[in-house]
Amino acid sequence: MTGPRVSGATGRTDVSGPHGVLISGENRASVRELRPAVFLDRDGTLIVDKHYLREPDEVQLMPDAANLVRKLNYMLYPAIVVTNQSGIAQGLLTEADYDAVRRRVDDLISERGAFIDQHYHCPHHPDFTGPCGCRKPGTVLYERAVVEHAINPAMSLWIGDRWRDIAPALHFSGRGILVPTAETPPEEIEQARAQCEVAENLLDVIHHLPGR
Numbered sequence: 199m200t201g202p203r204v205s206g207a208t209g210r211t212d213v214s215g216p217h218g219v220l221i222s223g224e225n226r227a228s229v230r231e232l233r234p235a236v237f238l239d240r241d242g243t244l245i246v247d248k249h250y251l252r253e254p255d256e257v258q259l260m261p262d263a264a265n266l267v268r269k270l271n272y273m274l275y276p277a278i279v280v281t282n283q284s285g286i287a288q289g290l291l292t293e294a295d296y297d298a299v300r301r302r303v304d305d306l307i308s309e310r311g312a313f314i315d316q317h318y319h320c321p322h323h324p325d326f327t328g329p330c331g332c333r334k335p336g337t338v339l340y341e342r343a344v345v346e347h348a349i350n351p352a353m354s355l356w357i358g359d360r361w362r363d364i365a366p367a368l369h370f371s372g373r374g375i376l377v378p379t380a381e382t383p384p385e386e387i388e389q390a391r392a393q394c395e396v397a398e399n400l401l402d403v404i405h406h407l408p409g410r
């Protein structure tokens with residue numbers, strides 16, 4: 199007979215593990231394996247940067263974006279989008295606009311047989327709403343994702359077109375890969391070359407992924 203039972207004087211609950219191995223309650227956390235994740239910037243990385251995008255019809259995936267996300271899905275790496283949306287603080291778009299654009303991103307990616315595990319966004323702008331911890335390179339949204347998706351950040355990858363997208367990789371001892379666009383400042387590319395990695399495009403990133 200299997201199922202939870204209480205052991206002796208400690209009162210711990212013991213449960214049978216997947217192969218009938220008895221796992222004591224206090225060790226159960228270690229059984230929950232933390233996974234590597236890939237943190238993706240949105241504008242200029244996953245989709246073409248249209249600057250304060252509020253029209254779902256204008257969403258355009260970057261080349262190989264869906265291929266990258268599908269690969270991550272296949273590898274069981276959570277694909278987490280983290281995006282600064284200061285246009286909300288500036289009154290250039292609403293949370294509803296942001297939601298509509300996010301749904302369109304999800305639809306386009308799902309048409310290609312892939313999915314984003316979760317999107318996180320910072321709606322703030324220091325000049326309008328004061329300082330916050332969630333605006334990249336702030337780490338608050340990543341910390342939330344780490345907990346919500348059981349992520350091992352030191353095994354994770356940060357991908358973006360700006361230094362602020364990949365700087366958090368240094369904070370978490372993960373890997374940062376800059377994928378520059380024509381709008382990426384040259385000094386940020388130099389900084390990424392010195393402290394992280396630089397890829398030519400998302401196809402190149404797919405080749406940089408740890409094998410499995």
Ligand SMILES: [Mg+2]
Binds near residue numbers: 240241243247
């Ligand atoms: Mg960007």
Ligand SMILES: [Zn+2]
Binds near residue numbers: 331332
């Ligand atoms: Zn914020």
